Amino acid sequence: xxxxxxxxxxxxxxxxxxxxxxxxxxxxxxxxxxxxxxxxxxxxxxxxxxxxxxxxxxxxxxxxxxxxxxxxxxxxxxxxxxxxxxxxxxxxxxxxxxxxxxxxxxx
Numbered sequence: 001x002x003x004x005x006x007x008x009x010x011x012x013x014x015x016x017x018x019x020x021x022x023x024x025x026x027x028x029x030x031x032x033x034x035x036x037x038x039x040x041x042x043x044x045x046x047x048x049x050x051x052x053x054x055x056x057x058x059x060x061x062x063x064x065x066x067x068x069x070x071x072x073x074x075x076x077x078x079x080x081x082x083x084x085x086x087x088x089x090x091x092x093x094x095x096x097x098x099x100x101x102x103x104x105x106x107x
Contacts, residue, residue, distance in 0.1 A: 042091060042099040043083040049076035050095055051102035055085055076102050 010018070041055040051074070069082045091099070 040103075041085045042088070042096065043070075044086050045074040045077065045079075045081040045083050047074070047077050047079070047081060049074050049102075050086070050091075050099040051075055051104060052099045053083075053104040075104055 039054065040052050042050055042052055043055065044050055069084045071080065071082055073079070074081050074083065088096075
């Protein structure tokens with residue numbers, strides 16, 4: 001993200017403000033759409049496995065953030081995949097329970 005700010009020739013103060021405000025805006029917008037950004041979120045890998053992880057937009061420790069998706073290791077299938085958050089209302093109680101059984105603490 002830093003390279004994008006430099007390409008726009010923004011001042012240091014503006015870059016700092018955007019770096020702080022952008023994740024907050026994405027979190028609030030995502031919550032308005034029914035996602036639980038900013039906390040423990042149920043995510044689904046490309047093979048359909050469900051697991052729970054801490055999801056804060058723009059903050060990651062062991063994954064590649066691609067906006068609404070992340071490239072990381074799936075703890076259920078033990079493979080690397082794109083994972084995306086799943087709306088809570090789109091899950092059954094059984095799926096929520098399955099996701100809670102596979103929890104990732106640092107992504």
